[in-house]
Amino acid sequence: MTDSLSDIIARCDFLELTDSASLYPHNPGTGLALLQINTPKCQATLALNGAQLMRFTPTGGDELLWVSPQCNFSEGASLRGGIPLCLPWFGPHPSDSNQPNHGIARTQPWDLLAAHIDEQGRARLKLGLQHQADAQFAHDFNAELTLTLGDTPTLELALTNNSQSAFNASWVMHTYFAVSDISQVRIEGLDGREYADKVAGGARFTQSGPVTFAGEVDRVYEDIQLPVTIDDHNRRLQVAGDACPSVVTWNTGAELAAKVDDIGPGNHTGYVCVERGACLNDTWQVAAGETRRAQMSITLG
Numbered sequence: 653m654t655d656s657l658s659d660i661i662a663r664c665d666f667l668e669l670t671d672s673a674s675l676y677p678h679n680p681g682t683g684l685a686l687l688q689i690n691t692p693k694c695q696a697t698l699a700l701n702g703a704q705l706m707r708f709t710p711t712g713g714d715e716l717l718w719v720s721p722q723c724n725f726s727e728g729a730s731l732r733g734g735i736p737l738c739l740p741w742f743g744p745h746p747s748d749s750n751q752p753n754h755g756i757a758r759t760q761p762w763d764l765l766a767a768h769i770d771e772q773g774r775a776r777l778k779l780g781l782q783h784q785a786d787a788q789f790a791h792d793f794n795a796e797l798t799l800t801l802g803d804t805p806t807l808e809l810a811l812t813n814n815s816q817s818a819f820n821a822s823w824v825m826h827t828y829f830a831v832s833d834i835s836q837v838r839i840e841g842l843d844g845r846e847y848a849d850k851v852a853g854g855a856r857f858t859q860s861g862p863v864t865f866a867g868e869v870d871r872v873y874e875d876i877q878l879p880v881t882i883d884d885h886n887r888r889l890q891v892a893g894d895a896c897p898s899v900v901t902w903n904t905g906a907e908l909a910a911k912v913d914d915i916g917p918g919n920h921t922g923y924v925c926v927e928r929g930a931c932l933n934d935t936w937q938v939a940a941g942e943t944r945r946a947q948m949s950i951t952l953g
């Protein structure tokens with residue numbers, strides 16, 4: 653039998669159950685339970701809704717992640733900020749436009765399966781989601797997300813096909829990075845690579861130089877094996893992936909931000925999404941009974 657959430661929290665003095673009303677008092681929503689993680693190395697906040705890391709602050713350092721001032725903290729909502737996990741499809745559903753964008757994992761309650769401090773003083777939390785075949789996704793699967801929170805965060809995904817036949821799964825770890833000003837941000841490491849431009853209906857272009865943000869940018873790069881770097885004037889962050897060949901770069905720009913309820917006018921300047929996963933031509937085929945694994949890590953420098 654697995655331990656309950658309250659058993660794990662009672663055992664782990666670095667975990668504390670809190671809620672969005674306490675941590676985000678000005679945000680909309682009916683309220684959401686949040687888990688606060690405090691260790692000598694970092695302070696972090698996790699929503700069990702979506703297994704979504706909302707905040708990550710290295711001790712003595714600056715916050716890594718952005719949460720929209722309009723993020724709707726409600727059960728079953730998609731939370732605008734932090735690191736949503738889009739799974740088992742990225743973007744619109746491949747065949748049914750009535751299904752939600754970006755899959756079902758980000759709006760489901762996940763179970764906290766285990767938590768401990770490892771020998772290097774990092775908090776490790778394992779979360780799980782069981783899906784039974786239904787109208788949204790016609791295969792049983794089990795997803796596990798393991799967060800390792802030291803001076804920097806690492807996220808590992810394990811996806812197991814529990815059904816009798818293979819399925820396709822596209823997914824990304826959709827990180828909202830806090831930036832000083834989007835107009836100053838450059839994403840390095842994609843020069844010369846082809847991308848699908850979602851702003852241009854998926855037309856393909858070749859990246860020239862770093863990605864910059866003078867308006868809406870929504871691009872998917874495939875088969876990227878090396879880390880990409882976010883240069884934000886004040887700091888540089890590396891986003892590395894193991895078995896995360898796709899990179900998505902996204903910011904609404906001013907015009908679209910004003911139309912998106914949970915972003916709002918002017919709020920696009922504070923974030924850049926640099927996402928890693930497997931989508932478009934990198935989509936996973938997961939055989940019956942197979943487990944696929946991937947890892948994303950974020951480091952300074």
Ligand SMILES: O=P(O)(O)OC[C@H]1O[C@H](O)[C@H](O)[C@@H](O)[C@@H]1O
Nearest residue numbers: 730753754850870900901902925
């Ligand atoms: O509004 P959401 O469903 O959270 O999607 C937010 C964005 O996610 C990704 O970055 C996609 O590439 C964008 O096309 C999408 O607009």
